[in-house]
Amino acid sequence: MQNRDSLTKFRLNIIVIITEFMNFKLLKLNLKISWLKFTGKLDIIKNSSNLSSPTLESPRILIILPIDKGLLSKSMKCISRIMDTYKNKNANFTVIVNNNIEDTLNFYNMKKLVFSISKNGKITNSKKIIDQIYFDKFDMIIDLNINFSFDISMLINELRSKYKVGFVSDHSDYFYNIQIRTDKHNPSYNSLEYLIGKI
Numbered sequence: 061m062q063n064r065d066s067l068t069k070f071r072l073n074i075i076v077i078i079t080e081f082m083n084f085k086l087l088k089l090n091l092k093i094s095w096l097k098f099t100g101k102l103d104i105i106k107n108s109s110n111l112s113s114p115t116l117e118s119p120r121i122l123i124i125l126p127i128d129k130g131l132l133s134k135s136m137k138c139i140s141r142i143m144d145t146y147k148n149k150n151a152n153f154t155v156i157v158n159n160n161i162e163d164t165l166n167f168y169n170m171k172k173l174v175f176s177i178s179k180n181g182k183i184t185n186s187k188k189i190i191d192q193i194y195f196d197k198f199d200m201i202i203d204l205n206i207n208f209s210f211d212i213s214m215l216i217n218e219l220r221s222k223y224k225v226g227f228v229s230d231h232s233d234y235f236y237n238i239q240i241r242t243d244k245h246n247p248s249y250n251s252l253e254y255l256i257g258k259i
Contacts, residue, residue: 119199138249
C-alpha cells in the first residue's frame with residue numbers, strides 16, 4: 061500500500077513539474093511578444109478580407125512545412141492541392157522543410173530551404189534562411205504549422221508578402237492577415253484547401 065502511495069505521489073510530482081515547465085515556456089513567449097510590441101517591432105496586421113480581387117498570376121508562393129511530423133502526411137496532401145490550384149498560372153514555389161525530414165521528401169522544380177531544428181525544438185538558422193529569401197517579394201506565404209511557432213512566425217514577420225496565411229492562435233493577429241481555424245484535437249487543412257482557390 062505504501063509503495064502504491066509513493067508511486068502516486070511520484071506521478072503527481074511529475075505532472076506538477078511538467079505543468080510548471082509548460083507555464084514557464086508560455087510566460088517566456090508572452091514576455092517576448094509583449095517586449096516586441098512595446099519596442100514597436102510587432103503590431104497587429106490588418107486582415108485581408110478582400111478575396112474577390114483578380115486571382116494571382118505567376119504568383120511567388122512560400123510554403124512552410126510543419127515541424128510536427130504527425131502533420132506531415134496531411135500537409136503533403138495540402139501542398140498537392142495548392143500546386144494543382146496554381147499549375148496553370150506559372151507559379152513559382154519555395155518550400156521550407158525541417159532538417160529531420162528533408163531526405164524523405166522530393167520537391168521537383170521547387171526551391172527548397174531547410175530549417176535546422178535543435179533538440180529542444182528551436183530553429184537555429186532563421187537568420188540564414190531570411191538572408192536567402194529576404195529580397196524575394198512573395199505574393200503568398202503559407203505556414204502549415206497548426207501549432208504556433210514563435211521562431212517561424214518571426215521569420216514570416218521579416219518577409220514581404222501580400223498574403224500571409226496561418227492558423228489562429230493567441231498571437232496570430234501579429235503575423236497573418238489571413239487566419240484559418242481548425243480543430244486542435246483533430247487538425248486538418250480542409251479550411252485552407254477551400255480558401256486557397258479563392259485567392
